[in-house]
Amino acid sequence: MPFSLLKYGLSSDYPVDVDLPAPKELKSSYDVVIIGGGGHGLATAYYLAKYHGITNVAVLEKAYLGGGNTARNTAVIRSNYLTSEGVKFYAESVRMFQGLSNEFDFNIMYSERGQLTLAHTDATVRAFRQRAEVNKHFGGRTEMIDRQQIRELVPTLNLDPGHLPVLAGLWHIDGATARHDAVAWGYAKQAAKRGVEIHQLTEVQDFVVEHGKITAVKTNRGTVKCGCAVQAIAGHSSLLLNKLGIRAPIHSYPLQAMVTQPFKPFLDPLVSSSALHCYVQQTGRGEVVFGGGSDPYPLYNTRSTLDLKESLLAHAIEMFPFLANAKLMRQWAGTTDMTPDYSPIMGRSPIDNYYLDAGWGTWGFKSTPICGKTMAELVASGGRTPELIAPFALERFSTFQQVNEMGATAASH
Template identity: 40%
Template sequence: MKYSGWNILKQALTGKKEWAPVWHKPEPKSHYETIVIGGGGHGLATAYYLTTEYGMKNIAVLEKSHLGSGNVGRNTTIIRSNYLLPGNEPFYELSMKLWENLEQTLNYNAMVSQRGVVNLFHSDAQRDSFVRRGNAMCIAGADAVLLDERGIRNLCPFLDYENSRFPIKGGLLQPRGGTVRHDAVAWGYARGSDSLGVDIIENCEVTGFIIKEGRCVGVETARGNISANKIAVCVAGSSGRLMGKAGIRLPIESHVLQAFVSEGLKPILPNVITFGAGHFYISQSDKGGLVFGGDIDGYNTYAQRGNLPIVEDVCAAGVAIMPMIGRSRLLRMWGGLVDMSMDGSPFIDKTRIEGLYFNGGWCYGGFKATPASGFCYAHLLAKDEPHPVAAEFRLDRFKRGHMIDEKGAGAQPNLH
């Protein structure tokens, strides 16, 4: 059913009889043209764009748990396209453009809110680097506004401008950045894909790959073997674990990223704010909770929970720029598994096994990439060649020496 104001009214007056679950629970078939492993944001977006943009049919999405139970339900909901490098920025800008039309495309309220993302800078050198980044963004068709201290004061008068260690000198604002209701992204793509005939199969963990003569011809799952012509892995966070079953070692380590929500407060933050002298980012949800996060814990883990030193570190960084939040209480905190790649950038590529494709390595920035990741992965699956804006996200880039190291931090996952 198409969602509209008219339909809400109609259903209210006619006993709400036509409201139905927005996706079915089909039994897996024995064969599909394409199998997408991972029913998170990226996997569902991939299935959706495979159908709508590339006219592919007979697609299944296999999810080991319930739909959207991984990182799409665990992130801090920020969208932005404020990257520097030419391998990254056009990709994230495509994502931003897809976000802007997402709700109309999917006929689903994902609460896309372009409230602006501000990156604060605290020194002259940092200002210079932000000017450079802003220019790179504008070249790629994104939007960027450099604000001086007065500009930031007008926008966010509550920041600690008297901080003598890290004085706020200004910020780089991306007005089109903002936040999105994260679960609704998964639900919207699921509803869209399902209505176009994609089988979304939950509680169907992939336990192995069926590889014959160097070609992947299917998967072993908790619900039996399923054959397919193309198998698309899309399980960021658990990539190492799954690709290990195909005998492929990746330039990826699994780490945990923690996120936090405070108790509900009256509206105080007009936009998304990031600290330039530490790793801290914060926004306020529509329910009033302050949603924030910072660094990854920094060691390999699959435990979906972090340790306390990072909690202290993140909260200290928050209080450093925004002393007023010191009195709010933490309501919830949680951890999500992230694929930390060796240069901090993702992969959308074929593998050395024919018929097996890989999407992963999103580090702690996968949510904002959801639409473009699905779009570009669908392109790769349909045409067997990378989408132009994702052409740098190759698995062999370390071997060739073409890393996409956004921060120039070095070849170690916990530095990014």
């Protein structure tokens, strides 16, 4: 076997499956320009090509593929949200995630492990009961469990942390994780195979707007004409919208996480507590990941801070006291673009041929497949909004039809 590998590696004519074509010059025009080369932008390009035959598409990324929030999250996948609109949307995304490895012929390391959210008060228990019923009604697998069931599920969990004893839990069987960069590269590879052009180190700097429509996009590599454009740039959404004079209720906050040295497996489910502002999971490599709520002030930055580390780890140690002596390996942050109702903004913008995929806050990665599919439908139809994303339109903030998902995250905001 080692001999064969050596022979394969030194051969000059062995078959190579190149993920992406070599970089090339921008064309003068495209049918669709997608701004942002993260999971959402690449997924939209892939589904445009696969389901709608639209391949004259350019994905423009100012840095490298999947290098923004796609690479700066904790890779959690779930659908246990509060509203019927949210549950239907994310449940469909979970179903799509389950088949992505086969669809790509590329292992995204999807791992269904379940998510346990802890209830520390009677009010939370009542809210979780309602949440479980909403989830079951719209196809999610979620149920309430008691202290004994929690103890059996996570034997290492401290059920009586300080003044907040655990009363019950919301057990979301569909909770899972996947390798975030593998998801981005799987979409990129398959989109490129179908003729989509992917341009890294290509920053969108401005737009040409004529008669209420986008006619061209100005980049650091020149100006390209386009039939329409899709914005999918996560944390910096509002900055690009400002260039077009589009008002949207988005504020960006840093969101931090950290990971320990590896341990032997002791934690299979993802465990979270909104009361303790913390969630904990163990990766396939044995590292323990800690995450929590966003920083308390707006900032377009991905720096890490000591104060967040101290407060987050204090709560994590309340949940798992034996981790007090664990050594941290690294800490990182992303930039979350939050909306007032903690739901995304998807669909048409005030500019006819400019489509929005923004305001994703802390829940963007888990929506990658369904977001790409529905945004592709929107673009291919010339602006007819798919029913699944109609509740997330920008206009909901002026018509007072918000989709309130406040408190639906693994750690409260």
